[in-house]
Amino acid sequence: MQRTPLEDWIVERTGISRRSREALEEYQLRKIMETVQFARRHSRFYQEQLADVSVISWENVQALPFTYPNQIRRDPNDFLCIPQRDIKRIVTLRSSGTEGEEKRIFFSQGDLDATIDFFQYGMSSLTDESDRVLILFPGASCGSIGDLLGKALKRSGVVCFKHGVITNMEETAKCIVENGITCLSGIPIQILQLSRIKTEIFQKNIRKVLLSADYVPEVLIRELTERCGCRVFTHYGMTEMGYGGGVECQALGGYHMREGDLYIEILNPDTGQPVQDGQMGEVTFTTLTRQAMPLIRYRTGDLASFSPVPCRCGTFLKTMNRVYGRLENQMQICGNSFLHFSQLDEWMLPFSELLDYKACMEHENMLGIEVVFMDGGDFQETLNKISKTIQEKIQRQYGCRMQIRFTRKTNQQENCFNSMEKRKFCR
Ligand SMILES: [Zn+2]
Missing domain, CATH: 3.30.300.30 (ANL, C-terminal domain)
Known part of the structure; x- marks a missing residue:
């Protein structure tokens, strides 16, 4: 079994000299210190929120105040750390049903490039040059998730087609056949629907799928694996993380995280204290390399746990079990x-x-x-x-x-x- 390709990428990107958790954690602590300083110097929000803190140890990190989605909604511009002219993409996230509540997330070119890099290495655990991938995410605009994924696959020499979310099963099925598609990347429930409505085409053509953009029910993975004979990989991420967060390796036992760019904690949602590996809690992250909009101890509202055992692929990276869903759900x-x-x-x-x-x-x-x-x-x-x-x-x-x-x-x-x-x- 191939070790997760994220490991080589992270080792190279972080410049750590040993493949060990100690070396990686040393790097992460240093980057958290830099991020705190950078954010305090450049963003109005953190200038105030972090006015009196200093970070020189992990104990200090655990005492840093949290960042909540509502604080971004209140005034996204307060989080901005670069001049307006250097912003390359703005994503507006609306919470359904609530008017006037918008979260805006800003990205620099460097932020987008880092995501393409992550997608490139992450996707290489499931695709190679013999694959033809259909991307079933929005991909029309530059910097959208489909666009970044497409750029990443192109770099690896994998043929891919940007289709957008499925709006018509007939059209999507036709597209699969005409283009000799072998791998789908899309929203879990849509891929399940496609496999149920177009079973024959699915079984005949699709060998692998990558599911993302929502939590993935286990029953859905079982069905695609057993009834359709697919290898099912899942990806976890959110716009605030820079889209990409973690992706499964060939062991298919949970995600390896983008640990060079994100420091991930899993916390008891009530107390804010870390839970033990194996226990479910709220995913909380700190960005380590983000330029436009660094986030410090951002409470995602997603439920997951770290695996207490090392991954079968042999990496020293952590494994996060598949996300169970939203805390509020x-x-x-x-x-x-x-x-x-x-x-x-x-x-x-x-x-x-x-x-x-x-x-x-x-x-x-x-x-x-x-x-x-x-x-x-x-x-x-x-x-x-x-x-x-x-x-x-x-x-x-x-x-x-x-x-x-x-x-x-x-x-x-x-x-x-x-x-x-x-x-x-x-x-
Ligand atoms: Zn692994």
Whole structure:
């Protein structure tokens, strides 16, 4: 098994002389000190937030104040560390439903180049020159995720086509056949939908997939692996990280992180203290090399854990287990228990006639679920089975009874093939 290609990249990029955690952590501490100084000198936000801190040890790092998404929303310009003319891309992130709440993330050319580099090395654990990749992310504008991924693959000599998110299954299937596509890179639920609607084409052509832009349910990975015979790699990242955060190696046991550019902590969301490896907590990161908009101890709201065992690929880099979803993506049920959206995925997505769903708590004991099935079927029996499954699971795990009210939607109504929105409970 090939060791993660990220290791060579990180060793070269950081200039560390030994392949060891100690050497890497020494580098990371030095870069955190530099980042604190740089951010304090150039950004209005950190000038104030870090006015009285000094960092000379890891204990100091653990005492640094956190940065929260709301603080970026309040005034993104306060985070800016370079002159306006040096900004090469601005990404605006809107939280759905809330008006006037926008997060803007700024990038310099150097920031974008670092991401292309990461994608290039990250992708080389799954692709080689014999592959033809279809990119199913937005890629039209310069500096978009699809554009950067395309540039990275081109550098490695891998043929790729920028398709954009799937809006029409027929067109995408045609594109796969006509271009001899062997590898797909896209949004998890869209790739699952494609594999269910265009099973034959998928099974015949697609050997590998890279899933990103949302958490990836385990059931989805199992289905693509077992039913479609694909090798399924997942990537974790967010715009604030500079898109790229971590990617799986050939061991397919969790992500290796971009540790030369990011210092990652996993913290108890309530106390802000680090949790032990193997325990789930909130992913929190500090950028080490970012120019336009460095972020210090940024609370992502994503849930994950570090693996307590070394990766089978033999790297000294850490392994982060696959992200479980968003901290906020849960609903209180049965008194004081919480139902996480990821649990619903594991219960519902195994029904292969289902394409997508939305869920809301309508009131205390009533779960409202909108379902989208494949075209051309009644599926009442499936609906009964789904209902029974959820009720049994909730009864067994939480000890209470839950009513479920289903609403049927069609593809067109839901526009479910045209969404970059993360899957979550509606409020
Ligand atoms: Zn590995």
